[in-house]
Amino acid sequence: MNLNLRNAIIQNVSGNSQDELRETIVDAINTGEEKMLPGLGVLFEVIWKNSSEQDRQEMLQTLENGLK
Known part of the structure; x- marks a missing residue:
């Protein structure tokens, strides 16, 4: 069986509300x-x-702070 986990996960949540x-x-x-x-x-x-790129920098800052 050839299952692409990434695609299965995306299909599972596609169309979901926030x-x-x-x-x-x-x-x-x-x-x-x-x-x-x-x-x-x-x-x-x-x-x-x-x-x-700005959002990515904010995520990285949040991640860095959370790991301290």
Whole structure:
């Protein structure tokens, strides 16, 4: 079986409202299940690819501060 996980995750959330996307993200974080990490990674990839350079800098600053 040839399954593209990235495409499956994107298809699973395509068309979701902001509330549904928030619920998906919060649920993945709150459950703390390792199996949710690839999905969060794909969602971050979508955010990164669709962000301006300024938005990327802000995300990096937030990430850096959160890891201190």
